[in-house]
Amino acid sequence: MQRKLFFLPLLFIALTQAYAQSTLSVEYIMRDPKWMGTFPSSARWDDASKQIYFRYNVENDPADSLYKINLDNPKAITKVHWPEENSLRKNSASLNAAKTHRLFLEDQTIKIEDLAKGTETVVLEWFQNLSNPSFLADENLVSFTSDGNIFVVNRSTGNVNKVTRISNGSKPKSRERSSDKTEELGFLEKDNLNLLKVVNERKEAQKASRAYRESIADSGEEEFTYYTEGKNPINLTLSPDGNFATFSYYERPSSNKSTKVPDYVDASGYTTDLNARSKVGTEPTLVEVGIYDLTRDTVYFIETSDLPGIKDLPDYVKDYPEKTWEEKERDLVLSQLYFSPDGKNAVINIRSTDNKDRWIAQVDLKTGALKNLDRQRDEAWIAGPGIGWSFSGGTMGWLPDNKHIYFQSEESGYSHLYLLDVTSGKKTALTSGKYEVFDPFISKDQKSWYLTTSEVDPGERHFYKMPLMGGKMEKLTSMTGNNNVTLSPDEKKLAIIYSYSNKPEELYIQDNKVGATPTQLTFGQSEEFKSYNWRDPEIIHFTAEDGAKVPARLYAPDPAKKNGAAVIFVHGAGYLQNVHKWWSSYFREYMFHNLLTDLGYTVLDIDYRASSGYGRDWRTGIYRHMGGKDLSDQVDGAKYLVASQGVDADRIGIYGGSYGGFITLMALFTEPDVFKSGAALRSVTDWAHYNHGYTANILNTPEEDPIAYRRSGPIYFAEGLKGNLLMAHGMVDVNVHFQDVVRLSQRLIELGKDNWEMAIYPVEDHGFVEPSSWTDEYKRILKLFNTTLLQD
Template sequence: MNTSFKRSSLLILLLLSFHFSFCQQSALSVEKIMQDPAWMGTFPSNINWSEDSKTIYFNYNLQKDPSDSLYKINLSNLDKIQKVSFSEEKNMPGRGDFNTAKSQKVYIQDDALMLYNLKGNTSRQLLKLGDRIQDPQFLNDENLISFIMKDNIFLYNLSSGSILKLTNIESGEKRDTEKKPSVKDDWLEKENLGLLEIVRERKDKKEASDSYKKTTQGEEFVFYAGKRSISNLQLSPDANYATFSLITREDEKRSSVPDYTDASGYTVNLPARTKVGDEPVKVELAIYHLEKDTVYMANTENLPGIKDFPDYTKEYPERTWEEKIREVIPSGPYFSDNGKRAIVNVRSQDNKDRWITSLDLETGALKSLNRQRDEAWIAGPGIGWSSGGGTLGWLPDNNHIYFQSEESGYSHLYLLDVNSGSKKALTKGEYEVFDPFLSKDKKHWFLTTSEVHPGERHFYKMPVMGGKMEKLTQMTGNNDVQLSPDEKQLAILYSYSNKPWELYLKKTAANSEAKQLTSGQSEIFKSYNWREPELVKFEAEDGAMVPARIYKPSERANNGAAVIFVHGAGYLQNAHTWWSSYFREYMFHNLLTDLGYTVLDIDYRGSAGYGRDWRTAIYRHMGGKDLSDQVDGAEYLVAEHGVDAENIGIYGGSYGGFITLMGLFNEAETFKSGAALRSVTDWAHYNHGYTSNILNTPSEDPIAYKQSSPIYFAEGLEGNLLIAHGMLDVNVHFQDVVRLAQRLIELEKDNWEMAVYPVEDHGFVEPSSWTDEYKRILKLFNETLLKQQN
């Protein structure tokens, strides 16, 4: 064979190979994936049990209604799924409070106080007062039911049907009854009383009656809230105390989001949030002593460490930091069953400290029982955010409290003896605990954990004082359990990485088998062989092992290019074994893999599911380790999966869009192209609750904001950038990308484009918008990573 022939043959083979690489086909398309999700089928959600444990209720859509409706399955006929009639749904007992024996339940229906009887499965109306009634509760004396109406607590007596108002709380300021009327008003009143004898007589009688009451009984006590709003009003189980929160909100400047497509034809400004650093609310905990008829505040000023400075202040040696009592947010109280004791969850507003304290109900004094300090920010499963206590309460002995803490580095369940102060960890290990609750007899815990694997969730039973956990679920994936009221059955909302959510039923025993009750996938959805992404770990530059899931093309289809997906929300987990909330992106990754791309989906630093150190690794530097994890992921793809280092793209939405911008601006040698969707471009323009935890505030910690905001690094753009954003986004405002666009224009960058969506908020709704956005993303990657021209 001569040399020229060999060269010709080789050239033909190369051309054929080159042509084949651009002709990979898929049964999927962007249009198919991004259409109304109804094409996939119907999948159950919002699982609940009937009070008698005989029926499972859930949202579903067998009849192709405009939205999901309520359906049910009776345990006597598991093969029959029935749509719940409007009348049946309307008359179902809602959320409420059971008596100790779990035989009766009080709840609200159509602003009426209702009583449900479990034995007869019947309900009756107790009273309807013409005003909104809230939060009915059985007291220790179960003949008495408390409820809230018009920011006051009332008692209803089941035996007599009588109603007693316990508190006297009013909004606004006390009216000055001694203030003299104007000359005009005084003249008008005297003229009216002189003309109308009956009116004059009634006024005289009222004044005489009021004077007598004041002389004999004293002036009626009224607590005036002033400009403060009232929330979390509750009554102690022994009916001796009421407590409530008083909230003072500053009149802060708020952003507005213009709607250019309003039906009126006019531009309408949508009200939106304030920005990070705006003055947070002030929260006070008030105690209403019912016998003494007085109100006083819980004292938070003596908590240990209340004046402590955060460590980041050392970064500003030139600044003088004033020592002061930090503002806090108390929540609760949480009463012991006998009503004699109470605990309060207290958060510092800078979210560096959490105190669990006892509350002296007679004086309002707080005593710290447990202090959790984190120089980053307090959070984690069961620990709650700034306004809630998370997992927190009392055991029936009225001596032990339970709570969750990241003390060990992972969120676990603890007991604390309030008498001795001794603390005990009920769970231990490199895993996290979710949603623990006490059994009906208070002898066991039911809880969900990630003990088997960070990417799995299973349901367990454990003795109340700790001990061996009994694993009650076996299916690999996510087992989201609703326990029946009689605790004999588990209704399980289950999914796997390539199988959407379905409803299963099993007995509350480790060795029982789960039975599938729903099968909602459409035939067209089932016809595609959805991939099961492989869970992998790769080593980061600092030695940490980073979890991810990878989609690998067949050897024949492999085009050598890769796309890295960055999930949003920051604190969220996506490298797991269950059906992702990013189901559209999951399907898009199947399409990309069909076309020959390798796709990597990383649970970068800051993601949920891996403990405190992983969660807080982004403190004061978003775009630090969370970005370097993406770079290390790219290097892993090159080293282990034959990906061409010159052809790696990156994309994501929200936090994922932010990381995409940081990647293209700061790691241009790694990422050739990227699509930044609904992305934060400057953290100083995001909200307070989320951002201040991670970066503190712009005025106090400007270093953190400058090193974390993409707009400061825009000059580093070298690759190809697509920016996509909804113009009605009230979460990450459209203003973010407008400011970035102006910055790119001023820098004379021409390798970027922007797609705007005039009718979309942060989470897109319209299939046409989803389709347009993802067609642009696919086009970007095809044209820049494969040199394919459409």
């Protein structure tokens, strides 16, 4: 179904387009992105720090392939063939503490590689599948997992010891000795034994022999085995000292109902169902972490009931005075254990399933009891760079001294790196300020940190070096934009995938020194792409209604071409940053904004409340009200355009996809006097129908906090539509289901609205793939704006 609207004479469209022209067109920019050139990604080094591998596409393959540059001849880019690419898989295997040797698997064989010499030695040839070979603290010992148990091989002797005995079955009932049984004989057998002496003697001899064998079998203690009673333990790990093993149980409630997305264009010719996520409000997956004490042959589980605040209720309960809230221990998600290098201590990361608490606790390995080291409470939800989600602990580990742990926290309002002394409980912030830290790791000599931060500007990323225990950070990169650095194994070189606002990613190399000059290695832009003068949008800040300074990208047209109309773009994901100085993942939209600006439109791209890169308060600004501050930021952006950019208040449009589509709907339904037209792409229309992991953090659950859902759902405000609405959605979208716009369409029909239309894309998921779909969608968006915003 498609509803046709916006009827204007073709002559008017031609006249409006004649006012300003562009060398760009929707058909031109929405082609297969290969026309733009080829741009590197996923850089990594070889072990000798002589070659850089990266994804690239010089030969116009159907997808990016692996290429390499040898530093001895940096101008030559060579395609890597499968045997060499396959051999690189061992780069992710286990390294020893000094990072001089590496364990890796080839089929059912564990091998060790001397990284300096490049030689390989067989550690063990095993008779069945195995995984996770790891050095213990005594690096002569190597652990691995096979058949649901942990084994340890001694590299010197070759001896293999099975150190855990775990069975998925049930513990067998104790046996009753046959000699203890009273043997009941039938008439015929009794008569036969009485009559035939030899047969009777043989019968008694068999009984005596069986009793003797049983007495031998019972003379020693039965070997300990832990029976899981059908549960499936995963994440089986051995402590570095070899004294403890840990594992996890995950219990996924069977009551959770998944959803189905019909595929009407399946190759079979039949309509098929695609399996998709469940909806918000599902029961959480429960996690138990077990400890297997190998010295005492016993298994016990981590006990969480003494965690501080485990029964705390959220603040929003005050909005429901009529409801009785039960104080009880909240459900928790437990990470794996993080063992100290010597294996004598361990910590664990624990999160409440309502995501309002995160505890970092020390584990008593002999009892499973916890000692809380750090509790982070957020009445909105715990998140931020390096803090992790769900089952991940994010940035977390131990220093070599077996005394300090490190982690990231938003305690200051921004995600920073911390140390905590487990012996004294003292916590130290290694970084501080109104910026965020990304991907910290410890140097090979274990004396320094390497980390990326936004200290220079929220719209830039730079790579730094800092002393292990804290101190002055040395800024190693200098190019304005995004510097995505991969450090060479010898830590002498930086491979940098760099981009700027109007320049896609290219690969650079630089010495690991402050002030060193980077050298560009790839030049991937096509001549066709370079022929257009792509804009470097100005980053501005306007004042929101609550006084906040809102960052935005401004595309200002040539004054001679300005048509008085404006378009506001709303990025997706909610928690995402698009106002920055590097090449955007929204590159199609970026090119479309250049086209709009050529045609005389003023374009504004806003990092509204909930966007990433600006700290905790910005991130959580939408808590319990999506379509609140995130929408008012768009309204204030429109006011800025009118006040300072000469935009006509009656000629402002808005568009975006996913979360941006949601905001577009809220804008047209609740702020119809501000936005004349909008294109809502792959939009959430009712948050009660979205997934649990994302939505429950922001709005809690529909059952517990219906107020939050009622004021955040566009479908509840559809009667407010006055302007012109285009909805576009892929029919096989397994993220935001097509059902969302179907339900909203029915609501608009029932409300008698006739100023809307819907474009459907039968073969597209949430992220469109086909150039024809992109072209069709953006031709409709451009037509919407041209026909409704340029009319006097």
